[in-house]
Amino acid sequence: MEAVTDNLDLYWSGFLRSLGICVWALVGSLALGTVIAGFRVSPIASLRAFGAAYVTVLRNCPLTIVLFFMAFGLPELGINASFYTFGLLGLVLYTAAFVCEALRSGINAVSAGQAEAARAIGLTFTQTLSQVVLPQAFRTSVPPVGSVLIAMFKNSAVLGAFGVGRDLFSVSDRLVSAQGQEYIPVITGVAVGYLIITLSAGGLLALLERKVAIAR
């Protein structure tokens, strides 16, 4: 275990880098996923079609391919940004498709009477969605959205291969290949780092679920 204990500072910096990626991707994918879910239930046909197409494409492509298009495709088109931005954007776009679908299941669980009542008192579609339907939908979708987010935290390990670097997973490459440390203890240390992120996220989600549970 010396491989881990001697390099705690390296693990710590990798952990912070990965945590940063996770937090930004969480914010981004929740925001984008909510917008796309709104598109998919909107009364405007073209928005619904866009939402459906977005989900179909992004949900059915492997993440590595999405990231590949970001990191190597966009620069070919003359769009230049840092690989960190590309990687984060790829992760957000990919995860938003899953967030959208999980949220939509929550929207469908809100009884039609709620939306009809909102319309009856003169609320517009946007008001109905944001004031009446979504607040209830979020509550019911905490478990599925939570699962999607935890999967995303783990998926963030892939970004290291697309030029983002210095994340928790890349720490193992540095220790094993450059310093010649044993693989198993090093990679176990990496696993512990990800577990700290995912287990605490799971704990927070359980708290949130209890807090926002709808009393029936």
Add this chain to the structure above:
Amino acid sequence: MRTMTFRATAAAAAVVLAGSLAACGGDDGDDSSAPEPNEDATFEAGTTMAKIQEAGTLRVGTKFDQPGFGLQGLEDDPEGFDVEIAKIIAAELGLDPESAIEYTQAPSEVREQVIEDGDVDMVVATYTINDERKQRISFAGPYYTAGQMLMVAEDNDTITAPEDLADNPDQQVCSVNGSTPSENIREYLASEDQLTLFDEYSQCVDALGNGQVDVVTTDNVILLGYVGDSDGAYKLVGEQFTEEPYGIGIKKGDTEFCEFINTALQDNEDAYLEAWENTAGKVEGTETPELPEPDACA
């Protein structure tokens, strides 16, 4: 694991390239260039050499994706300078270098592991000798001294030496995650943000091509291959700023085997030079090396 799709594509591309290269120039002299097995080789019972000779095969770990050093074609055994070095040693053991070597892929992350586990008798895989690695295994050699350099686009006048990097923090430097060059370059950078890391050098070269990064750094022999392929789009700048002695990895503490390998190389200097000319030496701009003095075996 992480970039399976890309790796598969890159490997396929590399394989196609290697195939076409071999078809162009390799076939004519290959058979005669292989060293003749040393028929009178006898070894004291119990030594690694005696065990290998008895087994009749030399198990060699090498890279399968390093042009010029160890690159596997579609079906054939890998080809390259590292492979030729293994053949010289096999011949000195009294084995047929063409048929009695069993190759195992040994990418950077598993090189120590396969030696420790006894999966291979030795690793010849652009393997830089350093103290961290010596904790787990022993090295024979060195048989070649590479050096780290910088590759930039032809029109880049900003970077002329590694010392320029810290003064130009907007210049992005690319290398491979976990490689010795990526560790060496860190001291020249303004901050860690200046470093972009990929799994393969080919990705760095792509990124250089479309302007995502400005500098690619690794051992000169690898960069020269890319400069040669670029039609003048890239150039090397500055001097070699590190020494990377490539050694042959063997079981820790096997002094007899280490001394045997060193003697085998010293006795076959002609074969060594010929091996270079037929493999890595084909790249334009490379200088034929002299066989370095071996380190003391410990």
